[in-house]
């Protein structure tokens with residue numbers, strides 16, 4: 001019985017282990033463990049190549065990639081392709097475009113193209129200038145600036161006829177010329193920028209926005225309920241058909257309907273709305289005490305530095321302060337510059353960030369313009385053309 005006892009003592013234990021090993025729970029655990037191992041193996045191997053594709057952002061590439069379709073021998077080696085080529089983006093189909101009607105705006109336009117060049121923007125740069133401006137073989141101020149734009153900043157020059165109408169306000173009489181951007185059908189898409197502005201960051205990504213004949217931001221500073229579109233920045237798909245529509249609207253326009261009214265009438269219900277934040281900031285925002293229209297909500301506090309950092313396109317608009325290439329009286333600046341804000345902790349009005357940024361916008365513009373004067377070696381002429389001679393005429397927004 002002793003052995004029997006022993007055996008009896010041993011056997012149940014062995015049996016228990018056997019039973020345990022074959023029990024549902026252990027089988028289930030084993031299966032799960034195997035599955036986890038298998039999954040880890042499966043996930044690990046391809047993950048590197050997915051990362052690779054994702055990093056190169058070529059998931060939606062029109063160019064087939066190695067790992068997805070290895071049997072395309074005619075495709076150039078992926079190592080020889082730039083990321084943009086992998087994405088199938090041909091930036092020469094797109095252009096930043098500006099129109100110029102006089103020497104003063106020519107200088108502004110060259111300054112803006114200089115920024116786009118300096119920031120390394122990828123799309124073409126196209127300047128529509130009066131055909132009366134000679135480019136080569138002349139030593140006029142205009143030809144010097146046009147050659148600088150072409151040779152230093154890679155700007156393509158397009159001679160055009162200024163579009164005028166006998167309108168009531170001469171400030172805008174030539175602004176119809178902007179609408180010639182609709183006629184630049186050598187491009188799939190153009191981004192028209194007003195030149196009384198500063199580009200703070202490139203806007204190449206706008207050319208890849210969903211297709212729309214016209215895309216514009218709102219004039220957020222105007223009456224909110226009117227939902228007016230701002231023509232300071234217009235993304236256009238040029239076409240003969242749309243150009244004819246625009247020209248017909250121009251010919252039929254009333255004397256106080258300018259480029260902005262024309263594009264609003266034609267596209268207010270069909271255009272793609274671009275966020276005015278960050279694509280259309282006014283310098284005047286830094287003087288305002290109400291920021292909810294720009295911010296798009298009333299909860300967010302005004303942070304001038306954050307606004308400046310996120311903005312891509314800054315338009316000079318501070319009526320009655322004159323545009324930055326005209327000289328304002330020091331008393332005007334003193335009077336109209338942004339007020340320093342009260343620091344809630346100390347009660348002292350020592351938060352002057354809005355004012356410092358605002359003064360910086362103007363001095364930056366002046367300095368860049370000045371630098372251009374000095375480099376021209378022809379300071380007197382330019383000063384006569386651009387500077388004090390214009391008498392600081394202010395333009396309303």
Ligand SMILES: *[C@@H]1O[C@H](CO)[C@@H](O)[C@H](O)[C@H]1NC(C)=O
Nearest residue numbers: 160161163180183184185243
């Ligand atoms: C529009 O473009 C066409 C083709 O380039 C050109 O012949 C025509 O003169 C342009 N129209 C205007 C008003 O610039």
Ligand SMILES: CC(=O)N[C@H]1CO[C@H](CO)[C@@H](O)[C@@H]1O
Nearest residue numbers: 052055056078079081082083
């Ligand atoms: C063509 C290209 O840009 N290839 C890059 C894809 O991403 C890897 C890094 O994940 C780079 O090493 C390649 O140069």
